[in-house]
Amino acid sequence: MNDINPRQMAILGILVVGLVGVFVYQFGGMMGGSSSSKKTKTAAVDTQPRFVDVDIDVSDLLQKVQGVNFDYQQQRTDRDPMRPLIGRGSATPNQGPAPVVSAGGVQRKSITGIVWDAYAPRAVVDDEVVGIGHRYPDGVEVYDIEEKRVTFKVGDSLIRVEMKEPGQ
Numbered sequence: 001m002n003d004i005n006p007r008q009m010a011i012l013g014i015l016v017v018g019l020v021g022v023f024v025y026q027f028g029g030m031m032g033g034s035s036s037s038k039k040t041k042t043a044a045v046d047t048q049p050r051f052v053d054v055d056i057d058v059s060d061l062l063q064k065v066q067g068v069n070f071d072y073q074q075q076r077t078d079r080d081p082m083r084p085l086i087g088r089g090s091a092t093p094n095q096g097p098a099p100v101v102s103a104g105g106v107q108r109k110s111i112t113g114i115v116w117d118a119y120a121p122r123a124v125v126d127d128e129v130v131g132i133g134h135r136y137p138d139g140v141e142v143y144d145i146e147e148k149r150v151t152f153k154v155g156d157s158l159i160r161v162e163m164k165e166p167g168q
Helices: 006-027 036-047 058-064 103-107
Strands: 111-115 122-125 128-131 141-145 149-154 157-162
Touching (some): 103 157, 128 141
Antiparallel strands (some): 111 122, 122 128, 149 157
16 A cells, blocks of 8 residues: 555545445435435325326227228339439330430530539539439430530440530
């Protein structure tokens, strides 16, 4: 004990007394050592009835419950849950072969904005935000996005479409 600092012993004693105080404060109510104010609150709660008797006729209640007549097989729709409900991808599937796209059809695509980034550029084509690799239902693919134009791939052909300038 001679090599232990008396200051450390005093701090340890204070911490032990504080710890005992915390235990008494936290667990005193469960051990019967709670304060008188807690006893009055508990007594007030204990005097109130916990359950209220109510006359309910269960069979009458069950008769009032209405069932819903729903036949899933009749009501279900043939819709792909991964296809958006609105927008360009909302056309019904299995409409037959994709239409043949001409270069003129791709040239008429309206490019109204480009967010150019070296790693993940985006373009607004016909009011739809697309990235490189986006494939339209008609088979047209966004091949490349540059600062002022978008390159589309139709079959083996690459078609470049310039971005619309404001007011055009």
